[in-house]
Amino acid sequence: MVLRLDSADRDFESRFRQLLEGKRESSQDVSDTVAGIIADIRTRGDDALVELTNRFDRTRYGAADLRIPQDEIDKAAARVSDEVRAALQTAHDRIRAHHEKQKPTDHIYTDPLGVTLGTRWTPVDAVGIYVPGGLATYPSSVLMNAVPAKVAGVGRIAMVVPTPGGQIAAPILLAAKIAGVTEIYRVGGAQAVAALAYGTATIAPVDKIVGPGNAYVATAKRQVFGQVGIDMIAGPSEVLVIADGSANSAWVAADLIAQAEHGAGARSILVTTEKGLADSVAAEVDRQIDLLPNPANAREGWHDYSAVISVASLDEAVVLANRIASEHIELALDDPQSILPSIRHAGAIFLGHHTPEAIGDYVGGSNHVLPTAGTARFASGLGVLDFMKRTSILGCDPMTLSALSQAAVTLAEVEGLDGHGRSVSIRLNR
Amino acid sequence: MVLRLDSADRDFESRFRQLLEGKRESSQDVSDTVAGIIADIRTRGDDALVELTNRFDRTRYGAADLRIPQDEIDKAAARVSDEVRAALQTAHDRIRAHHEKQKPTDHIYTDPLGVTLGTRWTPVDAVGIYVPGGLATYPSSVLMNAVPAKVAGVGRIAMVVPTPGGQIAAPILLAAKIAGVTEIYRVGGAQAVAALAYGTATIAPVDKIVGPGNAYVATAKRQVFGQVGIDMIAGPSEVLVIADGSANSAWVAADLIAQAEHGAGARSILVTTEKGLADSVAAEVDRQIDLLPNPANAREGWHDYSAVISVASLDEAVVLANRIASEHIELALDDPQSILPSIRHAGAIFLGHHTPEAIGDYVGGSNHVLPTAGTARFASGLGVLDFMKRTSILGCDPMTLSALSQAAVTLAEVEGLDGHGRSVSIRLNR
Known part of the structure; x- marks a missing residue:
């Protein structure tokens, strides 16, 4: 009932x-195991990545096998039925069209005093997308994570996906191809997250990692946060x-x-x-x-x-x-x-x-990566802004600096930061 | 050299x-101590908060003393010199004017197919601001954290500030008053963060916690993340x-x-x-x-x-x-x-x-809370958007649902989510 x-x-x-x-x-605490895996990847790079991948996924890859070659992606994509291909293309086009509308605009202006002020948006350079493997086959998640990054202008989108027993579902590869993913690696788990965050000889490091995963993946994302950005833990x-x-x-x-x-x-x-x-x-x-x-x-x-x-x-x-x-x-x-x-x-x-x-x-067309467990009180779904960041722009000339100087020097004094005050006053009266 | x-x-x-x-x-690991403090606050509420506060800040408060009464704030604010008051007001007004320009606009539209799509922004209900106490007196940080929240439309802004030996700098209280902080509590450390996240009889819980602090505060913020939102760890x-x-x-x-x-x-x-x-x-x-x-x-x-x-x-x-x-x-x-x-x-x-x-x-006028240690590769400074969240809006009618149904049902099948497909197809042909 x-x-x-x-x-x-x-x-x-x-x-x-x-x-x-x-x-x-169930809050499975795997922090120590994950910390060990991350340390191993940081120390031994590809060697550790290959070892851990083969152990957990029961495969026999060498480092050269980790990246899925383009012709293998193309062949798998060609095997997908026309019906599924059309559905993925429809989904992609609608997601893309909606997310295009989320693109922010820069806003640089001169305020009444004459100070140049503004906000400039730039994309993250490189993003890693984690895609669960095995039984779960969610090509829609590939689109939902990759398309906003693409729309944001991210130049490099590296996808990782475990291939238990060497198997990977063709629609996953097709979705990645449609979305414009630049590289796909057949690795998963905490070792994949660590490789994306710190880089190995085969996988160049990224700046932000998104996508769902099991307790090991979620814990690894928490642990590499700061080295790279992460999305919400779903x-x-x-x-x-x-x-x-x-x-x-x-x-x-x-x-x-x-x-x-x-x-x-x-x-x-x-x-x-x-x-x-x-x-x-x-x-x-x-x-x-x-x-x-x-x-x-x-x-x-x-x-x-x-x-x-x-x-x-x-x-x-x-x-x-x-x-x-x-x-x-x-x-x-x-x-x-x-x-x-x-x-x-x-x-x-x-x-x-x-x-x-x-x-x-x-x-x-909207994103299906959304805040769970009451976190919608303070968090948003995935979108284009998650793959961009704001830089503040500030510009004074002698006149505006002079107009603002007294308030700045006074506050620097209150805060006991004399060097701050001096960096303003040294520019005055010349 | x-x-x-x-x-x-x-x-x-x-x-x-x-x-x-x-x-x-120095990466001081205080996780266990902090976890203990958070558990204590969750179990014993105000009793634990009062005990921990008096122990760490060498004070003799009761629960009724934790919130600083309005007349005490007003009296302290009145003691601040005219010069500092004017500087804080100038800073506030300029920060406010610039952040007003960051307010996002909702965008709800009908796409070419006829689907209603959009993004709606709403403010977080309640925000907690951590302000360091003791030697450091940074009224400018109070403004930089509180003003964007106020501009976002946050209804309740609760500030916590430790008062070692019972002392608090008057400019901190004046800055809070100018910025429109709604409540001020004289508590600090991990116990203050825990009280904001989970609530006690005296402090109602908030949805997001921002502001800088020592290793205990930063660790507590990491640990309560998920229960509440947090800003970057500076x-x-x-x-x-x-x-x-x-x-x-x-x-x-x-x-x-x-x-x-x-x-x-x-x-x-x-x-x-x-x-x-x-x-x-x-x-x-x-x-x-x-x-x-x-x-x-x-x-x-x-x-x-x-x-x-x-x-x-x-x-x-x-x-x-x-x-x-x-x-x-x-x-x-x-x-x-x-x-x-x-x-x-x-x-x-x-x-x-x-x-x-x-x-x-x-x-x-721009915010001084900014990403450090190379995190500007993926993160932004504090702004109005950090105190708001996006909700996606989606609306179909029988016609548009029918137009999208085949692609949706096909993808649901690929993903093995039959119930998803059924929730679409059950609405067709009636």
Whole structure:
């Protein structure tokens, strides 16, 4: 049975809080192992990378085999069916078109005093993209990570992907080719992250590493942070559906299942003003899960981590939504615009009955790398800005320096930084 | 003697690399102590906060004393001299005016297919600002951290500042008042960070914590990251001055000293095309350091971590600048615009002979919280965007959903996520 809550219940607040604070991940502490692997890569470079790769992936590569040659990428890409190729191209083109609109503009101006002030944006030089291998085959993630970097103007995009038993899914290589990834290496785990961060003879170091991975990969990213930039550490995926009486219970159920099937602590929450809908969706989910070819993940996500919550009004629903700060929020309402402005914290919002979250996962155009576990309170999804950085520009002439000098010297004095004050005053009265 | 390098020297590359990779911080590992403090605050709340505060700051506060009452703030603020008050107000107004221009605009549009797509920006609800106490009195840092949050629209700005022996500098309180900080607590260290992240009876939890601190504060910020957002962990401050024959050696020397006087591993590097300038600046720095009331920090920074580098051309200087990716870069040239576009990695760039970096520290208007230790390769200075987050908006109608459905269902199949495909196809053909 899925957890059922009603905001009218006396114990609602404590049970809702329990839901919010419930653990959805086992926090496996692999820091020491990972620190050892990173140190090994830094000391022994390619030798360590080859050894660790062959050990963990059961392969027999030499250093020369680590980079996948272009003709191997081309051949694999050619094997992909026309249908999948067309779908990937559609996804790529839509993601690219939307992200083009995120490109920031420089803004350099002269203020009323005459001081030159401004912000200039430049791309990161080189980015590393981690792509999980093995059973999981997510070419859409390759697009979602590589396209914003490409749009930002990143010159070098190096992808790493483990190949357990030497196998790699062809759509992954095709997606990388379509997105304009410049290099692909068949390495994974903490050793791949370390190689990207510090470089080896085969892999030149990058400036920023993005992409999802297991506990070893996530821990390695945390540990190399500072040497390189990293994206958010992704937690279990989640959706919040806000529905009123206008919602279709079978559609809402399908969306809740789509989220729950991610497994690994994935969560679906329905908040509805319509008691009848709460009941019918709960029944529908159980019915539809049984229709899935592989129902195990969805069943676990639904029964262990999800909830159906009845509320008295959409205002109440909004309050809960802002406390949950969900990665995805669907507004299954005839008039989603009525509450859209009140929802302050969400990774992405899907409007109305005809926007299932899965459209955003693939072909909507927006990014599917989004803040999880309530981090939408302070974090954003992946975008072009994550692959660029701002430089401040400041310029004075003798006149403006003179006009600002007294305030600067006074504050330097207050802060006990006499050298600061002197660097201003030495330029005056000449 | 300061380190002298010449790009024409045979061993230049190895010595430059040594300079780049040299350690400037002792990496004190206080993780276990900090983890203990955080756990204690989470378990015992105010009781632990009061105990730890009184122990480390040698005070005798009760929980009711932790928040500084408004009349105490007002009285302290009134004690500040008119000159300092005017300087802080000037700094505030200029910082505010510049940061207003960083406010992002929402962009929601309908694409050619008819899909609603967009990006919406919302402020973080509550921010915590850490302000170091004791000997260091940096009211300018209060402004640089609080003003961007205020401009972003953050409703609640809670400041924490340790008061060793019960003392706090009045200008710190005045700066907080001018900037519109909503609450001030006299607590510091890892316990203050933990209280901001998890909340106690006295301090409501915040969503993001910014501001500099010692090893305990930095480690606590790393450990609470995920529960709340954090800013970059600041390393030692640094300046790179690029100068040609048009530079004034006394002015350049003063700027190098201003950076070096920060102590704690602070670094100043001069790169110049003019051999004579390299010599005269080196001599000037030693001469001017002796004029400082407290020369110790500047002397240590200059002799232990700094360098004077001769190069053959400004092109060479730019190559080195992009490898250093300095927090601050001064272009001490008659024509700074000539190389400005080539400098790809810098926290802030100061143009020409009349823009000492210290102007940017206080009253230029741009932010002085900037990426250090080469992280300008991938990171930006603090700004309004750090206190806001983006939400993606996506909306389909039956027509656009139908147009996108085949590509979405195909990709869901490739990825083995049948529930994703079903959530799309269940909406078709009705």
